[in-house]
Structure formats: C-alpha cells, structure tokens
Amino acid sequence: MAIPKVMGTEIEYGITVTNDRDFDPISSCVLLVNAYREERAARILWDYDQENPLADARGFQVDGEKYTPNQQENIARNKTLENGARYYVDHAHPEYSCPEVTNPRDLVIHERAGERIVEISRREACALLPEGMQMLIHKNNSDHKGNSYGSHENYLMDRRTSFKQIVEHLMPFFVTRQVYSGAGKVGSENRAHRCAYQLSQRADFFETEVALDTMVKRPIVNTRDEPHADREKYRRLHVIVGDSNMSEYTIWLRQGVTALVLAMIEDGAVSRDLSLRDPVRAIKDVSHDPSLKQTVELQNGRRLTAVQLQAEYLELAQRYAASRQLEPWYAEVLKEWETTLAALARNPLELADRIDWIIKKVMIERFMDRKGLDWEAAQVQMMDLQYHDLRPEKGLYHLLERQGQVRRMVTDAEIMRAITEPPEDTRAYFRGHCLKRYGDQVFGVNWDSISFGIGDEPIKRVLMAEPLKGSKAHVADLLHRSKDAAELVRNLRA
Amino acid sequence: MSESQQKQKSGGGGEGGESGASGDGAKKLAKKGEALKEEMDSLMDEIDEVLEENAEEFVKNYVQRGGE
Numbered sequence: 203m204a205i206p207k208v209m210g211t212e213i214e215y216g217i218t219v220t221n222d223r224d225f226d227p228i229s230s231c232v233l234l235v236n237a238y239r240e241e242r243a244a245r246i247l248w249d250y251d252q253e254n255p256l257a258d259a260r261g262f263q264v265d266g267e268k269y270t271p272n273q274q275e276n277i278a279r280n281k282t283l284e285n286g287a288r289y290y291v292d293h294a295h296p297e298y299s300c301p302e303v304t305n306p307r308d309l310v311i312h313e314r315a316g317e318r319i320v321e322i323s324r325r326e327a328c329a330l331l332p333e334g335m336q337m338l339i340h341k342n343n344s345d346h347k348g349n350s351y352g353s354h355e356n357y358l359m360d361r362r363t364s365f366k367q368i369v370e371h372l373m374p375f376f377v378t379r380q381v382y383s384g385a386g387k388v389g390s391e392n393r394a395h396r397c398a399y400q401l402s403q404r405a406d407f408f409e410t411e412v413a414l415d416t417m418v419k420r421p422i423v424n425t426r427d428e429p430h431a432d433r434e435k436y437r438r439l440h441v442i443v444g445d446s447n448m449s450e451y452t453i454w455l456r457q458g459v460t461a462l463v464l465a466m467i468e469d470g471a472v473s474r475d476l477s478l479r480d481p482v483r484a485i486k487d488v489s490h491d492p493s494l495k496q497t498v499e500l501q502n503g504r505r506l507t508a509v510q511l512q513a514e515y516l517e518l519a520q521r522y523a524a525s526r527q528l529e530p531w532y533a534e535v536l537k538e539w540e541t542t543l544a545a546l547a548r549n550p551l552e553l554a555d556r557i558d559w560i561i562k563k564v565m566i567e568r569f570m571d572r573k574g575l576d577w578e579a580a581q582v583q584m585m586d587l588q589y590h591d592l593r594p595e596k597g598l599y600h601l602l603e604r605q606g607q608v609r610r611m612v613t614d615a616e617i618m619r620a621i622t623e624p625p626e627d628t629r630a631y632f633r634g635h636c637l638k639r640y641g642d643q644v645f646g647v648n649w650d651s652i653s654f655g656i657g658d659e660p661i662k663r664v665l666m667a668e669p670l671k672g673s674k675a676h677v678a679d680l681l682h683r684s685k686d687a688a689e690l691v692r693n694l695r696a
Numbered sequence: 697m698s699e700s701q702q703k704q705k706s707g708g709g710g711e712g713g714e715s716g717a718s719g720d721g722a723k724k725l726a727k728k729g730e731a732l733k734e735e736m737d738s739l740m741d742e743i744d745e746v747l748e749e750n751a752e753e754f755v756k757n758y759v760q761r762g763g764e
Contacts, residue, residue, distance in 0.1 A: 214763045214764065216758075216760050217760075218757075218758060218760075220754075227760070227761055292763065292764075293761065293763050293764075294760070294761035294763060295760075295761070295763045344760075345758050345759050345760040346755070346758070347758075347759060349759070349760045349761060349762045350762060350763070350764075351760060351761075351762065351763030351764060352763060352764040354764075416764035417762055417763070417764050418762075420764075442764065565743070568736060568739075568740060569740055569743060569744075572740050580751040580752035580755050581747060581751045583751070583755045584747055584748055584751035584754060584755055585743070585747065587754075587755065587758060588746075588747060588748065595746070596746050596748075598743060598746070598747075601739075601742060601743065601746060602739075605739055605742075607739065
C-alpha cells in the first residue's frame, strides 16, 4: 500500500535591481531575505548537520565539498518562519521552501503564501535602496539568455520501492506532463532549436536522463537522496523537471497528478512499458510544439503524442483508483486530469483560464494581434517576463487574476493565514509552533530536527524523523502544557 | 473543490459555438460576443498600461545567474 504523499515545493526566484550598475545578486538576496521582519527568525541557525545533498539515490556518495557557512553567515542567509517554511539565500537567488503538506490544495495555499512573503520583503527592501532603484522579483525559471534556476517539488516515498522502478515509470511521465504543467516561454535558449513559443521554461535545459547534478547537465530525474526523515523507511523524491507556475489550477494539477502516479509506482500499478527511446530529445520536442501534434517514439517503436501518453497513465490511474480506498482529493485530481487531457486533445484554448502556458500564450497573441507585433518583439518578451512579476500592480498574472480571467483553487483568506500559520497535519505544525512559543530558546532548525538552547545546558535536539508526526492532533496538548522549552523537553522525555 | 471557484468566468477561449442558433439565439450570441470583445479590449488596454515602457532595455538587462 502506497504511503501518504507528504509534499512541498522549493521555489527559486529571479532577482534584479533596476538602474543599479553594480548589481550584485547575492547581496541583494541577503537584503531581501533579511527585510522580512519576523521577530524570531533573526537569530535562528539552519542546522547543516542534517544535510547531505551529495548522497545519490542509486546508492553511492559523490565526492565534493559540503557547504557549511559560519554562524554569522548562516543566520544572515537562513530564516525559518513561524509557518514552518524556510526562506533563504541559495547561491544567487532567494528561495522559499514551503512547509510540508499532505495534499495539493494545501500546497497551493502554502506556495502562494510564499509569494506574498517574498513580495512583502521586496517592498521592505526597496525602501532601503537608493532613490531611482527598484528591486524586482520574478517567479520564473530563466532569463532567456541560457541561465536557469529551479522550481523543485518533493514527495515522500517508500524506501522499499526501488529507485530503478521509479526512474523507469517516471521518465515518460515527466517528459510529457508539461502539456498541463508548463509555464510557457517565448523563444528558445541553451542551444535548443529555434521556436516562437514553447510549453516549458525549463525543457531547453535538460541534457541527461538521470543524475545527481542540478546546476550543470541537468537531469530529467534527479537522484539526490536526502530524505529529511527516517532514512530506513523513506525517500524524498526531489523533482527538478518542473516550472514555476503562477496559476493555482496548474500548481494543483501538477502536484496532484504527480503524487497519484508516485502512489501507483509504489503499488506496482504502472503495468505498461511506456519507456521512451530518447527522453532528452523528446522533452524538447514536446515543449517546442504548442499544437501538441508532435509524437514521441517509445522503445517498442510506437509513436504517441504527449497527450496520448498522458492518457495511458490516466487510464492506469483510473483502474488503480477504482480498486482501492484513496483519500478523497485523489478522485478530484483524477476527474480534472481527465477533463484537462480531453480539452488538450480537442482544443487547448478551452484551458486559457487555468493552464499557465495557455493563459500566457492567449494573452500574448491577443496583444500581438492588436499591436501588430511578432514573436521577436521586445514587448512580447517583456510580457513573458512580466507574467511572473510578483508585484500585484505590475504582474500580468496578477492582472488576469484581478479581472477574474483565471480559475482560483483557494481563497485569499487561506493564503493570508498561511503567511503565519503552519499546516496542521504534518510536523511543520510542531516546528512552527515551537518558533511561536519558544522562539527565544530555539537554537537551530532543519526539516527533521529542532534544537533548543536552554540556559547553560548543552543544546537539546529534538528529532522529527516522521513527517506526519508533530501534527496538531499529536502535539497541541503537549505544547499547551509546556510553558517554555525546558518544560517541553522534560515533557517529551516523560 | 472550493467555493472560491464559483465566481470564475467561462474560460478565456471557449470558442466552440452553440449549434443551430438562429433569430433570437443568434442575437444573444452576437451580444455575448460583443461583451466578450469589450472585456478583452479593456484587458488589453490595461496590459498596455502596466507593461514596462522601456521593454527593449529591460529585457536586454535581465540577466540571472544559473541556480539550484
């Protein structure tokens, strides 16, 4: 039986400062992240002891230097927030890793709360810049000049499922899911064939099938084996093939369908061989064809369009869901997946209110018509970029949302609440509420631990190896009974 | 799904027309088409207004470092 699909996303944002000739992305990121005033986040360390980004899921350890910043640098670059998220500087980009959630709807709420947090800090940071300069943040994945940054999804998986199985069954799924998860991009880059418009921001950057790297020679399936949980029981599938999505429906569908397919893989329900002859080529071929007519070749010689290949997974999923008791949201996902694939096969324009690459394409084409522009025009490239602008008054996605042109999945009230409140059904609840209640005594945090500095005693580290433990149901009473961290630690031992 | 979906409009692109429209039906359809066109016009106006003025300069200067 598949294990619950605890999930989360890590979004790297594009950052720029206008009219700044000496623009330095790293110091701008530090300024941004520190401009977010959450009282307690200011002094808490990120606990690198628990990190191991060089462990490979295929069973070996890669040589390389693990990054561990000194204490001052650590605090300047890392903020753990009361909602259970991590907001930090990753290389030359601000990054927001949302707290662990158990379903795609909560994921939408928390990913979008992250956008608000980044926008709040952007405004604060702007006030500190010299006159005439403005910091801008884009939730996108490329500068259209060959530089890409990621949008990563994480899903909890059963360690007993072999990584080989995961790779085999996921590869064709990852190559083709962009027909509903792509964020859309004007033009191509990274030496890919020229095209006017493509489905995905990222497809041009995938150069290999399976690997540990995320920055060079990017792989379609990433092998990072860093479970942030009990390593004997779990793995965390680190998905780097996706785009940063703006549309709530796109985010929801992407997360929901991927979680469903992963559950099927755990239960051995992907019983068809859908292996592709050349996944690296196919991911670009699919992305470069907005008509969705392009076929890809399977190992067995069959040729299918991306939508047809997704329909094969859908059919297996329908059978899978019919034969067992799944959480109710899976039925919702299954229904919408079916509706979406049918519309994609019939007329993609029907999805111009919900699938990012189609929303963006229709908007740009209408504007081009009206102004007599072509795909090469600077204004057209500007629209692509500005679709992802986080400023509510300037961002084109925000404009469409305000005008009621895009389908919502959650309410603004739910997003606002998630800026300060953690999800209630995962360990993020414990992490967030420890920060709220005992913030002054929290010394360091990682996904699977929280440590306390109590008086002169040695640091006490509480491990959270089970992502579903530490929920409100588990710990609300414990937290209520413990008026400080010393009492909490005592009560935990009792 | 959530109640928040209730107020969404009928999709940006749903072009598939209703068949057999004649007389009153055709008038209604034309009216609907007109309303949709007006809505689009005002949306395009608004995009025109918020789009960065110096697009060429902006796009040229937008350079990021690779990440992840």
